[in-house]
Amino acid sequence: MHNLKLIIKREFMARVRNRTFVVMTFLSPLIFIGMISLITWLATINNDEIHKIAFVDETEMFSADLKNEGNIEYIDYSHLNWKVAKDSVKQQKLYGLLYIPKKEGTDQLATSIQFYAEEAPSPSILSKIEQVISAKITERNYREKGLNLDVIKKSKSEVSILVEDFSGEKTSKMASYVKMVFGGVAGYLLMMFIIIYGNMVMRSVIEEKANRIIEIIISSVKPFHLMLGKILGTSFAGVLQFIIWVFLGMILMTVGTFVFGVDVEPVQLQEVNKMIASNGGMIDDMTNIFVEIQRLPLITLTISFLIYFIGGYFLYSAIYAAIGAAVDSETDSQQFMLPVILPLMLGIYVGFFSVIENPHGTVSTIFSMIPLTSPIVMLMRIPFGVPWWEVVISIVLLFGSITFITWFAAKIYRVGILMYGKKASYKELFKWLKYK
Template structure:
């Protein structure tokens, strides 16, 4: 056990003292925030351009309905023929030309409208144009049938559903998206952690093996102790990094809630509690929804599944590192390792978000190779404690089996040089 402690300490110190580890621990949250801000800023810039659309309205009924906005500028070319309008649009480099032909009825007009453009049209602008034309044609149909437009418009009802639970606590309409974002982020970051730290273990084994240092170490340490020491030492470094990120994230969340004046306590429906601005109320409800998530269970589960998933996959990575002589040779074994992780992500985003308690979501949250990711995506939606317990027990059982299996491969492969092993040869090593 003393040898194991020494190896764990050595691997932990080697990781923590690494300059890259220190920089990325404190820089990663800022990078994530910066990337989100950059995407939002780029989206804003992308939407700032004015989309110039010329139109030829042969009916003479629509020209008043095309009103300029911040994003769209309409130019009336109805006094030109279609061919001349096309030539002018090309010369002046407008974004598109809308053609509304004169037909005998509204139904034929709706089927005959054309939009000329060289590049793919802006979808939102196209939807706005379709809405304008559809509203005008609908109004014309009402008039032709002798319907009272004022009566119809006054009869329209605007519904704004307020969401509350049975105890009277309000929640936002974004509640489902918040759960999806938190669950998806937890699953995705876990996958990245497993890949990053698993590769660290594999590279460490390959490096010591290629430098022949492993031959000296093996003379005084059992192969299983060496493998476990690398796995545990690297995992403790990952836990330290995770704790620092939780502290930084928690501080950021409380800072944002303080800035927006949000109270983490549920917003009651009592008349005495009012919010001056609808936007501020929406922000407050969203922040309250975040605080109402099972954050404690989510964080503790992330830690448990991080350790479980890491031990499971790191044992595989260590076995691969022992079996090959270089990182290039390891690529032939990477697909079976990455595939379950990718499957967990796809199941999470396409099944869990759609139906978190469905059969597919439940089954994959129990399979050890995918459960660390899929179960984390399910937890924000509420998962019975017994399902989490079963999932963890199955994961622990699989870890024990995989570590035993990887230890067999590690013991033989760590002293093998100069030959690329095949799956058949690795299977033989297990029998030794």
């Protein structure tokens, strides 16, 4: 056990004293926020660009309705022949030309409208144009059928469904989006952490094996203790890095609440309703997001992240260590990486396509119990509320499987760690498992 402690300390200190580790620990949150800010800024620039669209309306129905809106500016070319207008738009390098031909019936008109552009137009812009034209054609159909437009408009009603669970706690549609984002980000980060720190273990084994240092170490340390020490040492470094990120995140969250003027104390639903009522049914999106974030089980989510990070990391790091022992270089390790990456990718896909749509469905529940996918899938389910017994079963299965995987990996590790100059195959690995 003394040797195990020395190996853990050595691996831990080697990680935390690394200059890259220190820099990225404090720089990563800022880079992440900077990337989000950059994407938001670029999206704003893109939305601010004015798209000039010429139109030829032979029906004389839509000229009054095609008004400048947002980043769309309409230019009336109805006095020109559509072919002449087409050439003019091309010469002036406008965004596009909307051609509305004259047809006998509205059914024919609805399928005859064309849009000419040098490049593929934005779907959102086409959607806005289609909404304007569709609304106008619908009004004309109403008139032709003798329906009173004023009565129809007054009869329309907008429905806003209030969401409330059986315990009486109310929520909003924004809550679902916030849960989706938090669950998705947590699951994706966990996958990235497992891959990053798992690769650290594998590279450490390959480096020591290539430098023949392993022959000296193995003379005084059992292979199993060496493998376990590498896994534990790297995992402690990863947990330390995550805790620092949590504290930095809390600081940035506090700064964010101060900048956007949101009270850091839990906002009661009655106060939210008063804010909504006082603003004519509208509330600032940023404030609403912070309100829903405060309602999330952040402590549970943080603790669960740590538990599943440790469990998932141990599970996959044992496999990474076995791969590192079986090969002589990182290039040779690529043939074994696909079976390792596939369960992680499967967990992400199940999370985004099943958990977000139906977090308590059969698919989501099953994959949140399977040890190879549970660290990601269960973490994405927790923001939506998961019964405690399901979480307990998932954790028990995860940590129970670590024992088997570690034993499995140790069998490969103890043979492969002293193998040189021969590329291991799956058949060769299977033989190593039989050695006593």
